[in-house]
Amino acid sequence: HAKHEGRGRAEMYSAALALEAADRADLERDLMLALQRDEFILEFQAQIDVANGSAVAAEALVRWAHPDRDLVMPGSFVPVAEESGVIVALGDWVMDRVCETAARWAAMGITQRIAINISTRELSQADFFLRLRHAIATHQTPPTMLELEISESLAMEMEPRILEQLAALRRDGVRVAMDDFGTGYSNLSRLKELPVDRVKIDRSLVRDITTSAEARTICSAVVGLIQGLGLEVVVEGIESEAQMDMLRVIGCTQFQGYHLARPTGEQAYLDRFGGLLDSAEPDAKGRVLFLRQPD
Ligand code: C2E
Ligand code: MG
Ligand code: MG
Numbered sequence: 001h002a003k004h005e006g007r008g009r010a011e012m013y014s015a016a017l018a019l020e021a022a023d024r025a026d027l028e029r030d031l032m033l034a035l036q037r038d039e040f041i042l043e044f045q046a047q048i049d050v051a052n053g054s055a056v057a058a059e060a061l062v063r064w065a066h067p068d069r070d071l072v073m074p075g076s077f078v079p080v081a082e083e084s085g086v087i088v089a090l091g092d093w094v095m096d097r098v099c100e101t102a103a104r105w106a107a108m109g110i111t112q113r114i115a116i117n118i119s120t121r122e123l124s125q126a127d128f129f130l131r132l133r134h135a136i137a138t139h140q141t142p143p144t145m146l147e148l149e150i151s152e153s154l155a156m157e158m159e160p161r162i163l164e165q166l167a168a169l170r171r172d173g174v175r176v177a178m179d180d181f182g183t184g185y186s187n188l189s190r191l192k193e194l195p196v197d198r199v200k201i202d203r204s205l206v207r208d209i210t211t212s213a214e215a216r217t218i219c220s221a222v223v224g225l226i227q228g229l230g231l232e233v234v235v236e237g238i239e240s241e242a243q244m245d246m247l248r249v250i251g252c253t254q255f256q257g258y259h260l261a262r263p264t265g266e267q268a269y270l271d272r273f274g275g276l277l278d279s280a281e282p283d284a285k286g287r288v289l290f291l292r293q294p295d
């Protein structure tokens, strides 16, 4: 019975954006309950630099592990959490978990950063940076272990106050990435004024590069511009070797995508990427170790 109801709920959540106000209120309440019941989990997805064969960062991605349903993905609840303000409490939970995890990894000798997604609603809270610094202090997290991913549309319209706070965090060693680049109103000339270290090129920009010369040209120009400004490029949503080969020709070396690694729980992540620092040597086929799929 619970299973059946569970499926119904899952469908409801997947259509969350189209919900009537009453259903949204239900979802908001369920999200708050889920927080109290500790039903959220983090998965981690590797960002790999193929120039030296190592994972440079893990992106933390939130999921809702409801007892009666399949894992609920953030696309189904983050938008509602943002609109209702629940994202502030959820974001605090994510921040705390990431700071704790990053401190633990650092103590294990792991130097990979953990990247955390920050929504508009969170960043516009007056005390956002205070709360982040509190989480860092609580867990004694090395700031160099952290990266903030801020979406392009948000990054382009940041107030001076937020820009200053981000710049201060960067001086302490926290990295800042512009997420989903290529999906918003890309104001390329504004890029050099923003306190960012790296730019994550959205999947939509690279989806067709193996079949469309036009897509290739656009991608190559965008990558050249970002690199020309002295920023790192990470390409998201790599689903094939052919895509990656083409992007390497264009000059990219940092990739994230299902082709390299899907998001997984912490232990599975560490089993695959936690010990790579000394062992990023090519195998018999000349591929670096991380490209070997688990048996
Ligand atoms: P994002 O930050 O752009 O994260 C990348 C999304 O693309 C993730 O989806 C990831 O699983 C997916 N992805 C990675 N590689 C591939 C690929 O090769 N192909 C395809 N088709 N997809 C790929 P996910 O985990 O469902 O997250 C969706 C979005 O939800 C994220 O987009 C982010 O904006 C938001 N989100 C996730 N976790 C958090 C969080 O803790 N806080 C906040 N505020 N937002 C979050
Ligand atoms: Mg992201
Ligand atoms: Mg993204």
Ligand code: MG
Pocket (backbone or CB within 6 Å): 180
């Ligand atoms: Mg996205």
